[in-house]
Amino acid sequence: MNNLEYNNKNIESLLKEIASLKEELYEANSIVDAIKQGDVDALVVNNNGVPQLYSLETADYTFRLLIEKFGQGALSIAKNGLVLYCNDYFAKLVGLPSEKIIGNYLYEYFENPENFTALIEALKYGVTTHEIVFKTQNEKHVFPAYIALTDFEPSVQGIGIVITDLTEKKKHEKALIDHQKELEEKIHELNRINSNLEEFIHVISHDLKEPLRKIVMHNTKIDGSYLSEMDAKSMNVMKLSALRLNSLVDDLVRYSSHTAQEERMEINLAQVIAEVKEDLEIIITDRNATIEIGKLPLIKASRVQMRQLFSNLISNAIKYSKKEIPPFIQISQIENFKSEISNQSTKFVKIQIKDNGIGMEQNHLIKIFTIFQRLHAKTEYSGNGIGLAICKKIMENHSGNITVESELNNGTTFNLFFPIV
Structure with missing residues (x-):
């Protein structure tokens, strides 16, 4: 091969390479021009100092993949409702493949197709969210959904739609409503039962x-001088039993009466306790009891129930006093106390009733507020075991609490917590 032929081949190879480079340059210039004109979105990434240009066709694929995997229905539609695109999630919701949905009209999947016009009209006024009931391939099955519309104009002719299935949410709401209705019915039934019980107790108390x-009246008319000692003792037992039963009936009526909320007013506890002392004057004098009243607050409460509360607690302190030591009872407000009521956000005032009586063992403290619960034999101390149960109920009626501290042979302290209204 001579030099001329060799040079011609080199020229031909160079020309081909130049033509290829021109073609690549033309393509690159076309992409750059399209990017400049906004016809193609692009992303420039600096890789080790070398700028690299990426068309966002790849990003568009990522975006489509995201929409496909979206946990909500996603569609794009024309203004007339023609479905241009829908993701797999929406296809599953209506029970059809996406290719059968695209090309149909969105309102064909509405339970009430006429709702579509209202959605488009509302979009003009900025109202973009609604609740719509969709039907599925099985037309008997429908599901509620939250639908949000976004108008793509002027960038693109069309509307974007996101659909959230509300089936589970509606189930929970229905379950909550049903549960609330059931509770209301139970409360109504409970109130009815309580009302009947109160009526029953009052009727029974009258009949008893x-x-x-x-029995008591005729017992007192019997001349005991004609009875033997044994018969006279039996008659006395009958009389005492009848009196005790009478007292028990009165206590039961009082206990039942404290189930109701009475009108509350601002009352002076010192004045209430002064009235209780007058009521208990005989036993206070008989036992030579001293009642020391310290600073006491004004509280919002039922006056009747407060008299019953302090009457029970004071008479209880006198009843369970030591035989050789006169009862000494202190009643006062405790300042800056640490609350004994767990998990409470309400502020309380604390009233303390402290005595020097016989006290109680620790294992008895949890029992004393239970109705009919007695810690001593009837022959030792009188009573029906209802007084402290009434105290507990009164404190509950006032959204408060009652606690007790005691030590055997070393007195008892009752703590009353009243909410600050």
């Missing part, structure tokens, strides 16, 4: 008290 009154 009348024969008891006659």
Whole structure:
């Protein structure tokens, strides 16, 4: 091969390479021009100091993949409702493949197709969210959904839609409503039962008290001088039993009466306790009891129930006093106390009733507020075991609490917590 032929081949190879480079340059210039004109989105990434240009066709694929995997229905539609695109999630919701949905009209999947016009009209006024009921391939099955519309104009002719299935949410709401209705029915039934119970107790108390009154009355008319010692003792037992039963009926009526909320007013506790002392004057004098009243607050409460509360606690302190030591009872407000009521956000005032009586063992403290619970034999101390149960109920009626501290042979302290209203 001579030099001329060799040079011609080199020239031909160079020309081909130049033509290839021109073609690549033309393509690159076309992409750059398209990017400049906004026809193609692009991303420039600096890789080790070398700028690299990426068309966002790859990013568009990522975006489409995200929409496909979206946990909500996603569609794009024309203004007339023609479905241009829908993701797999929406296709599963209506029970059809996406290719069968695209090209149909969105309102064909509405339970009420006429709702579509209202959605488009509302979009003009900025109202973009609604609740719509969709139907599925099985037209008997429908599901509620939250639908959000976004108008793509002027950038693109069309509307974007996101659909959230509300089936589970509606189930929970229905379950909550049903549960609330059930609770209301139970409360209504409970109130009815309580009302019937109160009525029953009052009727029974009347029916019991009348024969008891006659037993006591006729018992006192019997001349004991004609009875033997044994018969006279038996008659006395009958009389005492009748009186005790009469007292028990009265206590039961009082206990039942404290189930209701009475009108509350601002009352002076010192004045209430002064009235209680007058009521208990005989036993206070008989036992030579001293009641020391310290600083006491004004509280919002039922006056009747407060008299019952302090009457029970004071008479209880006198009843369970030591035989050789006169009862000494201190009643006062405790300042800057640490609350004994767990998990409470309400502020309370604390009233303390402290005595020097016989006290109680620690294992008895949890029992004393239980109705009919007695810690001593009837022959030792009188009572029906209802007084402290009434105290607990009164404090509950006032959204408060009652606690007790005691030590055997070393007195008892009751703590009353009243919410600050």
